[in-house]
Amino acid sequence: MKFDPRTKLFIIAVLTAVSVFAPSIFYLLGILFVTLVFDIILKVNFLTVLKRLKFLLSAIVFVSLIQSLTIKGEPLITINGFTLISYQGLMLGLEFLVRMSIIIFASAIALTSSGKEMTDALIRLKFPYEVAFMVSTAISFLPMFREEFLHRVTAVKLRGIDIKKLPIGKKFKVYAFVLSPAVVGGAIKSRALADSMTAKAFRAHSSRTMLRELKLKPRDFIAIILVALLMAGFFATLMIIG
Amino acid sequence: METVLEIKNLTLSYGERILCENLNFSVNAGEIVGVRGGNGTGKSTLIKRISALMPANLNSEGSVLLYGAETLDLNIKDRCTAIATIFQEPEAQLFSSFVEDELSFANENLRVQREEIRKRINAVSELTGISHLTDSKSEKLSGGEKQLVAIASAISSYPRVILADEITARLDLEARTRIRTLLKDFAKAGGAVIFVHHTEEDGGVCDRVIEIRDERRETRDEIRNNNIITNDDLRLTNDRGINNDSINQNSPPLVSRLSSLVSNPQQTIVLNNLSFSYLKTKALISNLSMSFESGKCYLITGKNGAGKTTLGKLILGLLKPQSGSVEIGGECVAKMRIGSVAKKIGYVFQNPDLQFFTNSVGEECEFSFKLTSALTDSVKERINDCLVKFGLQDFRERNPLTLSTGEKQRLALAITSLSGVSFLLLDEPTSSLDNEAKNFVVDYIKRFVADGGGAIIITHDSTLLSHLPEGVIYEI
Numbered sequence: 001m002k003f004d005p006r007t008k009l010f011i012i013a014v015l016t017a018v019s020v021f022a023p024s025i026f027y028l029l030g031i032l033f034v035t036l037v038f039d040i041i042l043k044v045n046f047l048t049v050l051k052r053l054k055f056l057l058s059a060i061v062f063v064s065l066i067q068s069l070t071i072k073g074e075p076l077i078t079i080n081g082f083t084l085i086s087y088q089g090l091m092l093g094l095e096f097l098v099r100m101s102i103i104i105f106a107s108a109i110a111l112t113s114s115g116k117e118m119t120d121a122l123i124r125l126k127f128p129y130e131v132a133f134m135v136s137t138a139i140s141f142l143p144m145f146r147e148e149f150l151h152r153v154t155a156v157k158l159r160g161i162d163i164k165k166l167p168i169g170k171k172f173k174v175y176a177f178v179l180s181p182a183v184v185g186g187a188i189k190s191r192a193l194a195d196s197m198t199a200k201a202f203r204a205h206s207s208r209t210m211l212r213e214l215k216l217k218p219r220d221f222i223a224i225i226l227v228a229l230l231m232a233g234f235f236a237t238l239m240i241i242g
Numbered sequence: 243m244e245t246v247l248e249i250k251n252l253t254l255s256y257g258e259r260i261l262c263e264n265l266n267f268s269v270n271a272g273e274i275v276g277v278r279g280g281n282g283t284g285k286s287t288l289i290k291r292i293s294a295l296m297p298a299n300l301n302s303e304g305s306v307l308l309y310g311a312e313t314l315d316l317n318i319k320d321r322c323t324a325i326a327t328i329f330q331e332p333e334a335q336l337f338s339s340f341v342e343d344e345l346s347f348a349n350e351n352l353r354v355q356r357e358e359i360r361k362r363i364n365a366v367s368e369l370t371g372i373s374h375l376t377d378s379k380s381e382k383l384s385g386g387e388k389q390l391v392a393i394a395s396a397i398s399s400y401p402r403v404i405l406a407d408e409i410t411a412r413l414d415l416e417a418r419t420r421i422r423t424l425l426k427d428f429a430k431a432g433g434a435v436i437f438v439h440h441t442e443e444d445g446g447v448c449d450r451v452i453e454i455r456d457e458r459r460e461t462r463d464e465i466r467n468n469n470i471i472t473n474d475d476l477r478l479t480n481d482r483g484i485n486n487d488s489i490n491q492n493s494p495p496l497v498s499r500l501s502s503l504v505s506n507p508q509q510t511i512v513l514n515n516l517s518f519s520y521l522k523t524k525a526l527i528s529n530l531s532m533s534f535e536s537g538k539c540y541l542i543t544g545k546n547g548a549g550k551t552t553l554g555k556l557i558l559g560l561l562k563p564q565s566g567s568v569e570i571g572g573e574c575v576a577k578m579r580i581g582s583v584a585k586k587i588g589y590v591f592q593n594p595d596l597q598f599f600t601n602s603v604g605e606e607c608e609f610s611f612k613l614t615s616a617l618t619d620s621v622k623e624r625i626n627d628c629l630v631k632f633g634l635q636d637f638r639e640r641n642p643l644t645l646s647t648g649e650k651q652r653l654a655l656a657i658t659s660l661s662g663v664s665f666l667l668l669d670e671p672t673s674s675l676d677n678e679a680k681n682f683v684v685d686y687i688k689r690f691v692a693d694g695g696g697a698i699i700i701t702h703d704s705t706l707l708s709h710l711p712e713g714v715i716y717e718i
Contacts (some may be wrong), residue, residue: 043533054558055595095421114338114340114343115338115339115341116338116339116340116343137337140337151596152578152596152599154560155591155596155597156598156599157579157581157584157599158570158580158584158589159557159584159609159610159657159661160581160582160584160585160610161581161584161610161613161614162579162580162581162582163581164579165581166613170613173613174613176597176600177600177609180599180645181598181599182642183593185596189333189334192334192335193334193335193337194330194332195290195295195329196329196335196337197336197347198318199295199322199325199326199348199396200297200322200351200395200396200399201294201318201319201322201323201348201351201352201399202318202347202351203316203318203351204319204322204351204352204353205317205319205351205352205353207353208350208353209349209350209353209354209355209356209359210350211342211343211346211350211356211359211360211668213356223480242328
């Protein structure tokens with residue numbers, strides 16, 4: 001199903017907001033379920049998301065684990081009288097893991113539209129177009145930097161260096177060597193892109209034409225109402241239970 | 243004819259380094275003016291100055307007038323409605339995820355009506371031969387296709403002046419011809435063009451050619467600094483001095499000092515029924531079988547987007563084929579680590595900048611030896627010899643990124659030669675080089691092959707083969 005990018009931005013904003021305020025793991029699991037349903041409806045490519053965010057996801061799992069191990073409370077797993085994992089620790093760790101998963105999988109909805117569509121949506125939502133482009137350019141800097149970095153790692157390997165076989169100290173040295181030209185290369189490329197945008201009349205006027213007209217369709221209104229109701233219900237429940 | 247652009251007493255410099263001095267020329271409506279010069283002579287900077295995209299640390303004296311008004315004083319709208327600038331590097335020009343978005347960008351900024359934008363997109367797509375690519379993702383395009391999109395995107399606003407900076411370097415023959423015709427038709431319709439180029443074929447479409455000389459280099463009698471010379475003059479210049487047929491007579495003496503750099507000449511690369519695709523629906527390379535022997539030179543040619551660079555990556559094991567195999571000296575590349583493949587095949591990227599990591603030319607040569615604790619005195623001596631052989635001894639302390647394109651290419655080749663590889667795999671090694679740098683690369687390849695090495699060259703420059711011994715062309 002195809003939604004207008006503004007609808008997608010609304011869904012992302014609501015899901016992210018309610019995940020921040022969710023008081024317990026049960027609420028969070030419910031929100032995660034809704035998030036995944038939207039992901040499936042909007043045909044999010046889970047494999048791509050997991051591949052791209054492999055490192056971030058492992059870091060989140062690692063932090064969750066540390067939280068589980070370090071928060072004191074009612075013992076859950078003990079070894080020789082030593083509390084390895086407490087109930088509270090486990091809950092906090094799980095809550096962190098699920099909350100971050102909601103944010104990641106909700107944000108993944110944005111990947112189902114092109115950068116241009118998202119920029120157009122922000123402009124339609126009355127963001128100044130310079131700011132909207134700045135946001136989309138900033139977002140595109142990360143993949144650009146990643147590409148620069150990977151190109152250079154490949155270039156190191158093509159010098160006959162087997163990075164995996166290097167001792168840890170030298171491994172760090174290689175990445176340090178690669179990092180600085182990759183940052184510089186990314187910055188140079190960004191500058192060149194900015195020149196290219198200027199050469200194509202960027203900021204020539206205070207507004208611009210949009211080739212594609214954005215139109216909210218009935219399904220967009222239904223989705224927006226449903227998500228708004230979900231948010232209202234969520235905050236109403238929070239207020240009732242205090 | 244109406245004067246469109248006037249360059250008056252223009253001097254461009256970075257600090258102490260003067261790129262061009264007291265430059266005077268004008269471009270009339272209906273005229274294509276070529277700009278030539280060695281690598282690092284400031285041609286691209288000149289284009290940037292004309293289009294008022296001044297690099298922060300560039301000093302500029304004199305003026306650039308567009309219909310009598312200084313371009314630096316014009317507002318973005320007036321400037322960009324009149325001038326389209328097409329840069330050399332396609333990767334640094336495309337910022338939209340989809341080709342159609344790229345093509346509409348300038349017109350959207352200029353508040354052109356939606357229907358008119360669609361008409362213009364269709365027209366420029368057809369002119370540049372990219373109609374089949376408008377729905378494609380920009381990141382999936384080949385280097386040549388990206389350049390065509392960049393050209394189409396720049397001219398989509400229907401400008402009156404085109405500033406083209408080496409725009410044909412990455413294009414195949416058909417696309418090059420198409421773009422030259424486009425420039426000629428644009429001029430016939432009253433447009434003005436400044437066309438920075440290196441090749442004589444590109445020079446052929448120019449009405450006049452400005453040659454910028456680098457004061458730091460050895461001067462040639464034929465080149466007249468900052469003077470307007472006619473196209474016939476230029477051909478004469480080439481016939482006498484920089485024609486590729488006379489490589490041996492005119493090559494820099496340092497080339498002749500290159501000695502055998504091949505460690506193991508008994509290697510063969512075999513491709514068995516190789517198939518590869520980026521998309522599930524369309525195979526880029528299908529059941530390809532070919533072999534590369536040492537002591538020979540191979541040119542891999544083909545249209546833009548045919549998969550030449552992809553083939554290079556498959557040979558190096560950077561990509562895994564869907565079926566088939568690549569073998570080097572009987573060993574299957576899929577089972578080898580990239581580091582091991584690289585000990586047999588020296589690869590030089592299309593953009594050598596990506597291959598440099600350190601702050602000096604000397605460190606760059608020592609890089610892999612230091613990491614593998616192999617930097618012995620004899621290796622240091624080899625590096626010194628190598629720097630001399632490649633004419634880089636005076637640049638030892640220079641940051642590689644500050645070298646000219648030709649010098650960077652020499653450094654990249656010097657690094658591969660130090661690793662003692664038996665094959666060279668060069669991706670478009672001459673595409674942005676001036677004649678002197680090109681002659682050096684050609685001569686180096688000749689010597690490498692004569693010493694028993696094998697060279698695989700991915701290129702659009704079919705004239706290369708006539709200068710290379712035992713050459714075979716593979717068209718994919």
